[in-house]
Amino acid sequence: MLIKRPPDIPTSEITDERLFWRRRDFLGAMAGALALHLVPRLPQQGEKLTSFEDITTYNNFYEFGTDKKDPSRHAHTLRPRPWSVRVEGEIKKPKVYDVDEVIRRYPAQERVYRLRCVEAWSMVIPWLGFPLASLLRDVEPTSNAKFVAFTTLHDPEQMPGQKRGVLPWPYVEGLRLDEAMHPLTLLVHGLYGKPLPNQNGAPLRLVVPWKYGFKSIKSIVRIRLVREQPPTTWSMSAPNEYGFYSNVNPDVDHPRWSQKRERRIGELRRRLTLPFNGYADQVASLYTGMDLRRTF
Numbered sequence: 001m002l003i004k005r006p007p008d009i010p011t012s013e014i015t016d017e018r019l020f021w022r023r024r025d026f027l028g029a030m031a032g033a034l035a036l037h038l039v040p041r042l043p044q045q046g047e048k049l050t051s052f053e054d055i056t057t058y059n060n061f062y063e064f065g066t067d068k069k070d071p072s073r074h075a076h077t078l079r080p081r082p083w084s085v086r087v088e089g090e091i092k093k094p095k096v097y098d099v100d101e102v103i104r105r106y107p108a109q110e111r112v113y114r115l116r117c118v119e120a121w122s123m124v125i126p127w128l129g130f131p132l133a134s135l136l137r138d139v140e141p142t143s144n145a146k147f148v149a150f151t152t153l154h155d156p157e158q159m160p161g162q163k164r165g166v167l168p169w170p171y172v173e174g175l176r177l178d179e180a181m182h183p184l185t186l187l188v189h190g191l192y193g194k195p196l197p198n199q200n201g202a203p204l205r206l207v208v209p210w211k212y213g214f215k216s217i218k219s220i221v222r223i224r225l226v227r228e229q230p231p232t233t234w235s236m237s238a239p240n241e242y243g244f245y246s247n248v249n250p251d252v253d254h255p256r257w258s259q260k261r262e263r264r265i266g267e268l269r270r271r272l273t274l275p276f277n278g279y280a281d282q283v284a285s286l287y288t289g290m291d292l293r294r295t296f
């Protein structure tokens with residue numbers, strides 16, 4: 001399972017790789033479409049970016065199989081263009097967007113975030129995307145909007161894993177409106193300066209860095225503003241193991257394993273998991289007054 005890499009890749013090499021992909025991106029077919037406003041952000045001291053290879057070959061995307069290698073092997077059947085995203089529900093301006101319209105409209109930012117999977121592994125990923133809040137503001141939520149519900153494509157021909165009943169399909173996720181509006185919450189359409197590979201959730205996926213990875217729903221076709229807390233795939237499938245909030249919390253163990261530590265992909269030594277995945281200073285105030293052991 002662990003992909004062995006030399007333990008010490010100098011940051012200079014990583015920078016070179018990133019510049020390489022950016023340059024490739026500008027030269028590539030997407031050059032016109034992606035208006036990149038890249039503000040390089042270094043990850044926390046002592047943290048290296050996970051390699052492009054690991055980010056794109058060690059994935060959870062059950063629509064393409066349950067093995068970590070399955071998405072990179074099988075996601076070529078997904079057709080990320082043309083692609084529509086329907087934004088609807090409790091908003092004044094419902095709209096069906098073409099994904100490239102969204103990508104053009106909202107300037108792409110590079111954000112280096114830790115991704116902590118509930119299975120106790122983690123990565124450091126340079127995403128390209130924009131705050132979900134920008135899009136939500138433009139569609140003008142009504143005062144009834146309290147939550148945001150997201151839906152992945154449902155098409156067993158493109159996503160053969162959906163022919164098997166391992167999860168209820170389509171994959172759905174949700175956030176409280178204030179979580180969705182938080183500036184850390186992104187809609188992502190690229191990584192390492194290039195368009196998002198299919199296995200990472202092309203053409204558009206959510207990234208919520210202080211929550212377990214399963215909240216970061218891939219290949220989104222629908223965003224619906226709603227009044228009530230929406231159902232979410234993993235909490236429907238195993239309600240005692242996965243809650244709606246799923247904030248990274250080293251003090252609340254999964255019923256079958258500890259959440260105290262994590263294995264950073266590409267490293268051998270395990271790291272201590274941080275509350276809210278290290279983003280507590282920015283997001284803990286969203287949950288004041290909530291018992292995070294009960295609302296896990």
Ligand SMILES: Nc1nc2c(c(=O)[nH]1)N[C@H]1C(S)=C(S)[C@@H](COP(=O)(O)O)O[C@H]1N2
Binds near residue numbers: 058063212219
């Ligand atoms: N539609 C969909 N979205 C999904 C998943 C999935 O199986 N289907 N897996 C989730 C899980 S468990 C994780 S850890 C992250 C993994 O994202 P990555 O493969 O880009 O690292 O995607 C999340 N989004």
Ligand SMILES: [Mo]
Binds near residue numbers: 212
């Ligand atoms: Mo995950």
